Amino acid sequence: MCGISGFAGDYLQGLTSRMNTAQAHRGPDGQGIFEDPAAGVALGQVRLSILDLSPAAAQPMHAPDGCGVLVYNGEIYNFRELRQDLTARGHRFHSTGDTEVLLHGLLEYGAPFTTRLNGIFAFAWWDARTRELLLARDPLGVKPLYYAEPAPGQLLFGSEIKALLQHPGLSREPDFTALQQHLAYCHAAGERTAFKAVKRLAPGTWLRWRSGRPIAVQRYWQAPFGEARLQDRAGALADLRGQLLAATRRQLVADVPVGLFLSGGLDSSLITALAAPAAGAGLDCFTISYPQADNQLDRAAEDLPHARALARRLGLPLHEIELRPQVADLLPELVWHLDEPLADPAAIACFLICQQAREQGVKVLLSGQGVDELFCGYPRYQVLRAMGGLAGWPLAPRRLIAALAARLPGAWEGRFGAQLRRVRRILSELAQPPSTRFLNLCANTPQAEISRVWSPGVRDALHTETFRDDCQRHIVETGLSGLAALQERDLAIYLPNHNLNYTDKMSMAVGVEARVPLLDLELVNAVTRYPADWLLGRETKVLLREAARGIVPDSIIDRPKAGFGAPYRKWLRYDLADLWHDLTSESAVKARGWFDYRALQEARARSQAGRDDLYMLQWAVLTMELWARRFIDQPSGGA
Incomplete structure (x- = not known):
């Protein structure tokens, strides 16, 4: 696990070193550089040692005959099986880790070797034989990889955007389409980032660069939605249990201590x-808590008792980290690590857990992420299923119900207020077509509210573009329909651009590797072929709940889903009022020029009065201003 970076095209002295420095937190255990000025190619790497801690696994790693160089970030879980195949073909190894296996596999098979990897990875391979630079990202996008073309014929790449910003010619112009998506979803969609000049390499994708040729981007993997469906439910259930155990055991392999995120939820x-x-009693678990007094407005389900009970039952140590409003002081630092104005308060919780784990000597944490996308675990799937029967209703009564729902209070405190908020959110979408309804439910803030707070200049630049447009185009391009189309959108866009993104950035900020066993490639290839009723019925994650019976207590399996986050509504209403007034003062808003000052203050006033739940919009605006101050106003992203 590490950070990689580099460039191709015109050679710039010292750029690779600056790129390494910008993401040095990703690799506290060492760094290296390869440069070929004549070819105009340079590769950099900062190392976090997880497998084979010896110098034999250091990077950049050179082919034995000097015909290629590799920099690589990630873990390949089936590297031992791949190594046996390559050994049988005459390859000889000098290290015990997975990096050398990847290098020899690329020498033997070229880019198609990527399709044989089960793991989380991003790599750059300079093939001196073909004079081609190959970039690749893992199928689910667990590890990040960004690229840019500062000028025709040039290529920049890196694990983090701040590494690319070390290039003096790279534009820092914001992409307002992406920023609008951040205000809605907390993340940009597709290959967009908050910078117009920077793209993210999509999951399961190769990028090829050769001097004098256009950059070529090609998908090598897509989730097999729509392929032949399995019908033997009992056999699939037994197979699922076996795959869950095998995936978890594979991802426990490390030459350093391993721990676990333990929220108390099912995943x-x-x-x-x-x-x-498999790991024994020394497996450290980490969880987040916060005072219940902070939960009056957010009304999130309480996870901590379940996490404590399971840890006691399994005899595992549980480290509890309490969230308090003062953690907002971390926001400027976390925004720098995130590279983009990703506005999910869960990033704070993730950072604090990883920080505590590293202090305990744990360098690897297993996470339960990915299950909600694979097994339809989000409430929006249940809502879409429940509302499916309303398709035959006349449009007029649906519009009337939606209009009446919009009048319900959106931000009352207490349990009743939380229920009203959910009812309002669901019923206000009754008049929309299914895909629009789904994408609106994915968003934290309605389009009308987002458009209202933009400045006239930004509204003119966006014209009629909505935060949904990129996702709707993506859904159409997949050719899928029904539940599979919505799942694929979450798996291809929401998961890598949001949850996996902040988890990678927050864990690597403190030198911790986060692994996701429930996104094991073999498991994903099986689950995405399941019929819809194996995933979604009267409850979410139907087959997974059945597979968990006897492994996890029923009290955890049958409890309502709770989000992994923070009581941000309460914080914004009371504790962070001064921060809001500082970052959105009239002078600050006018100097930035992105927002309408009066509209922002009106949105806050409506939230404070309990009429509308626009607290996530406020959080996103604060995050965006902090991001702009760090990355737009300061050279090199404030590194």
């Missing part, structure tokens, strides 16, 4: 229960 509890017998 992290299942990973913990599967990992404990």
